[in-house]
Amino acid sequence: MSLLAADLPYWAQSLLRVLGGTVAVLLPAGTIVYLFLFKMMSFMQSRLGPMEAGPYGSLQLFAEVGKWLQKEDIAPENADTRVFRMAPLVVLVSTFLLVAVVPFGPDAYFTDFDAGVFYMLAVSSISTLGILMAGWSSANKYSLLGGLRAAGQLIAYELPMVLSVIGVVIQAGTMNLQSIVIQQNDGEIFGFDGLGNPFLLTQFVGFLVFMISVQAELTQTPFDMPIAESELVSGYMTEYSGFRFLIFFIAEFATAGVFSLIASVLFLGGWGLPFSWFGWESVDGIDNWMNVGGPLILVTKMVVLSGIIMWVRFSFPRMREDQLQRFAWKVLVPISLVNIMITAILKVVF
């Protein structure tokens, strides 16, 4: 956003950042819901999906939002009303906090945070709190069970996610997401610089573990035990309706989008193109159009990655609770620990 910083006062910059953050959260959510949840899932199930509202049903989203907004705001009689009402907002706040560190271009970022990776891992765990609040305050045993399952799952899968990112941090030698992007596009593979050096190649194991953990953190199938509809109705979301359900819904898909953004920043080179293509020497030499082109490149990568997340969601059956926990602790955690060790050894050798 500092593209415009020279002539804008502080309040205008802050306003721009808030607007940009809102767009960066809502746009991926809308894209994912329409493109994948409405259309891709329908095609995979041999149906057309929404077709009536707008061309190819593209205005269906607005119709859905309008529908949710006009519903009555109901809380169960025995519920802890204040906590019940706050819970969806806590989940959404975590999403908004997440997007704050994602760099969208050489100058187009919300904050240039030194401990960006660390921050990202920390604020993503706040949503667990919201889910626990929702499960407990609903005064419903299904909700409480769903909330507890969700918390257990999110704690279990946060660990492999943290550990898989450490490989990238070791290789890049920094926790700043902007520097990680620059390193990937500035780098070279044994002297060949036509591709940059996306960490996807060197950290492929880390990428796999990260994407699996993200799938579990988002409680998407095959990790959707917390909202397993055949046994828990809808888990912690059972009692929610109207715009509070809408907030949960938006948060779910917006977080999917933001995690895809972060995965493409960490492993796919983020907003950048390999610097050698245009003869850019360093980050200062980058042409200004990258501040517009960068976000577009990043969003393209985001769509591809969230497409994979949704593809897995529509294809796999649900895992059992004990399988799910065993997979996190006995498969993913050891793999990512080995990955860290190998990365550290190679870092010292080269």
Place this chain on the structure above:
Amino acid sequence: MLASDIVVAQNVAFGIIAAVMVLFALRVVSSSNVVHAALSLVMVMAGAAALYILLAAEFVAVTQVLVYIGAVMVLFLFGVMLTRAKLGRDADLNNKNWAAGIPVALLLLGVMVYVLIDGLGDDKLDVTSGTAASTAAISDLIFSPYILPFWALSFVLLAAVIGAIVLARKD
């Protein structure tokens, strides 16, 4: 001290955060519902993280969020909800002898105020540059002069993990 030295954004922010923290800290001990008390404690922790950010110690602030809000409080709430989380008021939550805690709290406050004033006095920390507590500086400190305490802490944690496994195993 001039008025212009006092009324800066950081001091105003500190005042607001401190007031919120005190308010929620009182609610932690006075609330008659375990979950409400725990959620108030989350707000106190978040306030502490905000104070660290005001001091330009972003790494410490993020650690505060990750460890205390993301892990400790989530596990705490998890445990409470699994065992004894009633909705509504819980009459036996507050001990009858709660007033006995007041002198202890005041004594602690006095000791801390004395130590802080005695230790720092009129010293001013330069937080504007933000280098003292940056991520790189902290890691340099941990991995060179403080490597031995760091190792010792790791061993303590390892022992705790092994102890937890021993307690939890059925055979």
